[in-house]
Amino acid sequence: MESLSMHHYPVGVFHPNLWGDYFITHASTSSNELSQIQSKIDELKLNPSKMLKETTNHHQSLVLIDTMQHLGVAYHFEIEIDEILNKIHRTGFNPSEDMQTVALGFRLLRQHGLPASPDVFTKFLDEDGDLLNLGSTQSIEDLLGLYEASYFLTPDEKILEKAAYHARNHLELVVDDLNPYMKQMVSRALQIPRLKRVERLEARQFINVYELQQNRIEMLLEFAKLDFQCVQSLHHEELRHLSLWKKEHLRTETKFPFARDRVVESHFWMTGVYFEPCYSSARIFAAKILYLMAILDDIYDQRGTPEELQLFTETINRWELKNCDKLPEDLKQYFHILDNTLKESQEELKLEHKSFRIEYLRDE
Incomplete structure (x- = not known):
């Protein structure tokens, strides 16, 4: 059977790639500079770890953990943070602890997958679910903490509905009169709650915000700045790898001119899932798959006729190379690119005895 002919394809116009060869031609931080930065990070890292281990006060511990998460450095101290949160989960909150401490603890516990009952807020509410003495006994930190915690409730937990609503209204009224940090x-919370923020963007923005805090921990701020630079350099190298893979190995602009070129956006998406350095290989692989899936989506929307796409779908479902000869040249090339990408990743995963994961992905 001869290859299906190319005719009557729908036409779409996508925004062109904004990045070009930027990540190929622009060098990231030099290896010597990175080595110096890493040495300084290793030196500074001892202090936050010590602070987490030695702080016994719930409020101080929770504020420190929250600050580290905002700054994007909490991944360095996962063991210490887990120990603190597990201890709070076992012992519970003290009856005398204020709303800010309870709300922050509730949010962090749920954020880390630990059960936390919303009943801890009962002592701050009246019979109708309103905040007791709104605006008179609660600080701005109290109201902000409660508002942020309300986003970690499940749909059937109604206890904070009215309180969070009134807390938001009060925060909107006073926000312009607060000190620069608050x-x-x-x-920022009123615009995008903490739960909905992208971690890397949050770290970059909060570094500037934290500089406004009068009682900031200078050592922690310096640590966060250096760590951000180090992680950003790694992400730059990953983008360089992906850009070269796309340009020299795939040559997608020539083979698939009808499709979106979104390799940088695919990588950015994956940094939102996991930004930490230890996930570098996974991030690169996932970005490749996302990029190829975007092209696949455009093949179905922009490129193929119904007859071609039916055969193309059958080829992918069966994953049989012999059926490729019946496909148009560009669809044949796409299938080979997808197959080779999975095979290359499978070889890499063999070193970790995890190559079976590619078989699951291929089946899906």
Whole structure:
């Protein structure tokens, strides 16, 4: 059977690739500079770890953990943070602890997958679910903490509905009168709650916000700046690898001119899932698959006729190379690219005895 002819394809116009060869031609931080930065990080890292281990006060521990998460450095101290949160989960909150401490603890426990009952907020509410003495006994930190915690409730947990609503209204009324640090904290929360923020963007933005805090920990701020630079350099190298893979190995602009070129966006998406350095290989692989899936989507939307796409779908479902000869040249090339990408990743995973994961992915 001869290859299916190319005719009557729908036409779409996508925004062109904005990045070009930027990540290929622009060098990231030099290896010597990175080595110096890493040495300084290793030196500074001892202090936050010591602070987490030695702090016994719930409020201080939770504020420190929250600050580390905002700054994007909490991944360095996962063991210490887990120990603190597990201890709070076992012992519970003290009856005398204020709303900020309870709300922050509730949010962090749920954020880390630990059970936390919303009943801990009962003592701050009246019979109707309103905050007791709204605006008179609670600080801005209290109201902000409760508002952020409300996003970690499940749909059937109604206890904070009214309280969070009134807390938001009160924060909106006073935000312009707050000091620069609290104004930033409140306005950012009102715009995008903590739960919905992308971690890397949050780290970059919060570094500037934290500089406004009068009682900031200078050592922690310096540590966060250096760590951000180090992680950003790694992400730059990953983008360089992906850009070269796309340009020299795939040559997608020539083979699939109808498709979106979104390799940088695919990588950015994956940094939102896991940004930590230890996931570098997984991030690169996932970005490749996302990029190829975007092209696949455009093949179905922009490129193929119904007859071609039916055969193309059957080829992918069966994963049989012999059926490729019946496909148009560009669809044949796409299938080979997808197959080779999975095979290359499978070879890499053999070193970790995890190559079976590619078989699961291929089956899906």
